[in-house]
Amino acid sequence: PILAEVKKTYLKGNVKIGFEISASAATVHVEGAAAPSEETIVLGAVELKAQNIKKWITVSDEALEGTTIDTMGYLYKEIAHKIVAKAESIALNAIVAEPTTADADNAGVSALSQNPAADTIVKAVSLLSGEAKDLHLVMNRGTYPEFVAIALAAGYAIDVFDGLKERIIFSDVLPTYGTASTGDTYAIVGDFADGFQANFPNGDQVTMMVDPYSLSERDLVKVVGRQYVGMGVVAPKRFTKIKKVATA
Secondary structure (H helix, E strand, C coil), rough: HHHHEEEEECCCCCEEEEEEEEEEECCCCCCCCCCCCCCEEEEEEEEECCCCEEEEEEHHHHHHHCCCCCCCHHHHHHHHHHHHHHHHHHHHHHHCCCCCCCCCCCCCCCCECCCCCCCHHHHHHHCCCCCCCCCCCEECCCCHHHHHHHHHHHHCCCCCCCCCCCHHECCCCCCCCCCCCCCCCCEEEEEEHHHHEECCCCCCCCCEEEEECCEEEEEEEEEEEEEEEEEEECCCCCCEEEEEECCC
């Protein structure tokens, strides 16, 4: 689900994506008045370096031919699923690892250190740029009851998800609030479509290679799946990572 929401490109090689760290505002120029001051702007660039995400297995001829089960079809699905899961893990961990201050090489994300409370999501959203519009909330399914319990205690008089209940993406990449250590990110809110980019130099499909020859003397077939992708945060303040704090 995560990669379904991000911006995708299909450019060959490593890709640099420019972003604005800061810039002066535009001014009104009255006719005849002195020219306005020249703009000052600070730019940065994120480099998306493609990585090979790979999973492979060897399977016997008997397992492929001596059964009515579509073993090869199952292997294709299982390998592709694990590769996509790994790609989504890399994406979320990239947001978690992103610094909170933008610099020449990192767009930066916001951070909120607060345990689940009635205003946690509201505060996290408030730390986003006004350019972040297509918001999603990412958390482990085990964290969801923490927020529901708050709403239940309030008689559902408050919206603890700040309108994002139907836009929650559950992911096992993030720890549950209960298992997270102090300082760990247990939820992320942000705009994946505008703030995160995945570049697929060879296309976004998981490619499969079947090799029945190299291990044929052992009656083995090798199945290799791979996806080549570079990913990263490409715009400032499009995400807020919510981090656990110590309790008294």
